[in-house]
Amino acid sequence: MKVHEKSKGYHEGAKDYVSGRPGYPAEAVTWLREVIGVVPGKKVLEVGAGTGKFLRTLKDAGGDIVALEPIEEMRAELVRAFPDVTALSGTADEIPLPDGSVDAVVCAQAFHWFATSSAVAEMRRVLTPGGMLGLIWNGRDESMPWVAALSKILDRREGDTPRYLTGAWRKVFPAPGLEFVGERHARNSHVGTVEQVVVKRTLSVSFIAGLPAEQRNEVESEVRALIARTPELAGGGEIAFPYETSMFAYRKV
Template identity: 60%
Template sequence: MNEPIFLGANRKRAAQPTWVMQRPRVSVIDVRQTSMPPTEAISAGCAAIPLCVKALAFGRTRAYPCLSRRVVLAWRVSAFWRWRVCMAVHHAAFEGFSTAAGTYARGRPGYPPEASDWLRNVLNLHAGKTVLEVGAGTGKFLPLLLESGAGVIALEPVDAMSIELTRRFPEVKTLTGTADQIGLPDASVDAVVCAQAFHWFATPEAVAEMRRVLRPGGVLGLIWNGRDTRVPWVAAMAAIIDRHEGDAPRYQTGKWRQVFPAKGFTTLDERHARNLHTGNPDQVIVDRALSTSFIAALPAEQRSEIERQLRMLIKDTAELAGRAEIILPYDTLMAAFRKTGP
């Protein structure tokens, strides 16, 4: 079962009254996209929380003397941490993934069988080991990590994604945080995995932080499913999506490689595998495209136009039109780097 954790403090949340603990988690708006002061931005993003709880976060506590100082401190730390997470996450990721968590879970492909071999033989995951997934999203990669037998910790900064993750995998310990401030002790995990995520935080600071939490000899593993655009209709689908990317980091550009070679790591392995995503066109094409961060962050009318274009592509493509089931081919890249030194 998930345990609420304050990152940076490495301890469990202070005891809270039952009525507080039962409140659902809510998302915080991206404070970089608003002119409001940080405290007002947090308050706006926490509109679903009772007034007395919002008062705790912003200092108005005299009206609620029944609540302990530990509860007050807990909510103030929580409000500050959520504001800090908002500031650290790229706006396309925060806005898009906050609104498209359900679509993400439906439209994204799984991973090929070779990924399980990679976890076992290259990352050396098995019972008795501990692995941290950074940017775990809705948990698409978690079944493979759990299958390895290792203990699994998931780190995810976007509330909507984390809620979907905990709903699907209540047994996984979930942390709220970012790649450059993980909040685990030094040398506490045997492997760090980033599945479909590293391009969002491919910075020296994030790599150094992931190295910090790795034990000596631990492994950083990166894995992506990339659409196989050698297929003409897949290239046409990519063209519809890519014209809206703006400044969003993308795996396909290869810019994530610029952080390597990284201090304190040596290249261990790189391999590719073919991955076929099978399903109905709505799931495999439409949901997949609409779950893209920068697409999900667009206004509703633009998303509707993109959906219309995708459906026209399906209708006008002989391999897709009228089919109940199609196959979208992916190329899966797996790269691993071993920690050197203490």
């Protein structure tokens, strides 16, 4: 599978991705254990593992973890942070593992990049009978006005970049040999300084990180202007950036 051109920002912004992205709520660990079956003694593959942002949550759930990531710079950050995790180079439709070799496959903040029939079939291939496919995303809670305003700054630059919010990833389902089990939603927040959770978070978005420097600086200027005119952000202290975490589960049949 060819890596999408707009993902080139991840090559350049891997370190910002680590600090600028939110983690996952406690409900995600419960979902992994109760629905996806990620428990000690089970083998789980994370496809599109990036810098390993979701690995802490997977470790909290338990299980033997394998991480698959095609982008060298992201994988290097993952290996540095989690030297005990098996990290593989590969793509969603060319997974270097045998048939029926994992009990669960999870994609965290990633499935929209490779939402194709061939990728879904490949992930099903490596699952054991009855194995689970879990998809999870953190989406911005745009019910807060300043978050909605930040989204508008981003949306003007998205072009044809694959995104969870468009819902285009749903078009590959229903998929042969997979049955939908259900979905869960939970509130989440990214707590930190405005610089970290607003500025760095924005600059870590793939299609922003991949912009020419002049355009990237223009985005940063717009974000800083939004911060300056928003009382709850202008103080520069610690804030809680609101998110909704969405989780979807499918079983191999």
